[in-house]
Amino acid sequence: xxxxxxxxxxxxxxxxxxxxxxxxxxxxxxxxxxxxxxxxxxxxxxxxxxxxxxxxxxxxxxxxxxxxxxxxxxxxxxxxxxxxxxxxxxxxxxxxxxxxxxxxxxxxxxxxxxxxxxxxxxxxxxxxxxxxxxxxxxxxxxxxxxxxxxxxxxxxxxxxxxxx
Numbered sequence: 324x325x326x327x328x329x330x331x332x333x334x335x336x337x338x339x340x341x342x343x344x345x346x347x348x349x350x351x352x353x354x355x356x357x358x359x360x361x362x363x364x365x366x367x368x369x370x371x372x373x374x375x376x377x378x379x380x381x382x383x384x385x386x387x388x389x390x391x392x393x394x395x396x397x398x399x400x401x402x403x404x405x406x407x408x409x410x411x412x413x414x415x416x417x418x419x420x421x422x423x424x425x426x427x428x429x430x431x432x433x434x435x436x437x438x439x440x441x442x443x444x445x446x447x448x449x450x451x452x453x454x455x456x457x458x459x460x461x462x463x464x465x466x467x468x469x470x471x472x473x474x475x476x477x478x479x480x481x482x483x484x485x486x487x
Contacts (some may be wrong), residue, residue, distance in 0.1 A: 347451075348422055348423070348424050348430060350456060351422045351424070351430045351432065351449055351456045352420060352422045352432075354449070354455075354456040355420050355422055355432040355434060355447060355449070355456075356418070356420045358370075358378065358407055358447075358458075359407075359408070359415060359418045359420065359434060359436060360418065362408060362413045362415035363415060363416075367413065368405075368407070370405060370406075370407050371387065371402070371405065371406075375387070377455075378407070378457065378458055379457055379458050379459075380450050380452055380457040380458060380459040381452065381457075382459065382470075383457075383458065383459055383460065383469070383470060383473075386470055386473040386474065386477070387402060387473060389473075389477055390402065390473040390476050390477050390480075393476070393477050393480035393481070394476075394480060395480065400476060401472050401473060401475070401476035402469075402472075402473065406461045406466075406469050407445070407447075407458070407461065408436075408438060408443070408445070409443060409445055409461075409463040409465070409466070410438050410443075412439070413438055413439070414438060414439040414440075415436050415437070415438055416436065416437045417435075417436055417437045418434070418435075418436045419434070419435040419436065420432060420433070420434050421433045421434075422449070428450060428451035429448075429449065429450055429451070430449040430456070431446060431447070431448060431449065432446065432447040432449055433446055434446070434447065443463075444463070444464070445461060445462070445463050446461075446462040446463075447460075447461055447462075448460040448461075448462070
């Protein structure tokens with residue numbers, strides 16, 4: 324028996340092209356909560372590797388990749404850890420997530436957790452990309468804006484600027 328994939332393809336196309344609205348904040352809450360509960364599973368997330376497109380907005384991915392490409396060989400770039408947990412190593416517990424909407428297709432996730440017993444807080448700017456929530460910027464106490472940190476590093480590493 325041969326079945327047509329047209330209905331499935333149509334439903335998938337609709338899901339990918341339907342804009343996320345403010346009433347989709349439960350989906351944003353689920354997305355952010357999932358980012359942090361992934362640290363509690365083995366082997367843990369790979370947000371800057373194979374999972375990058377499922378986590379970050381395209382503009383932030385472009386900045387991450389561009390900044391990495393400008394770092395002189397043998398040196399560490401501005402992004403020297405996992406920006407989602409603001410850490411290099413993790414033992415994440417006591418996760419609390421609050422997501423609020425500011426406009427259609429835009430939300431903010433406030434996350435509080437403990438990493439190896441130390442309290443941490445991270446604010447994530449979220450944006451809808453093809454019907455899915457993605458991280459557009461990350462804000463922590465030490466890094467007020469990941470996007471700005473990356474842009475500044477790119478400018479600093481530009482030929483003729485700041486580096487021999």
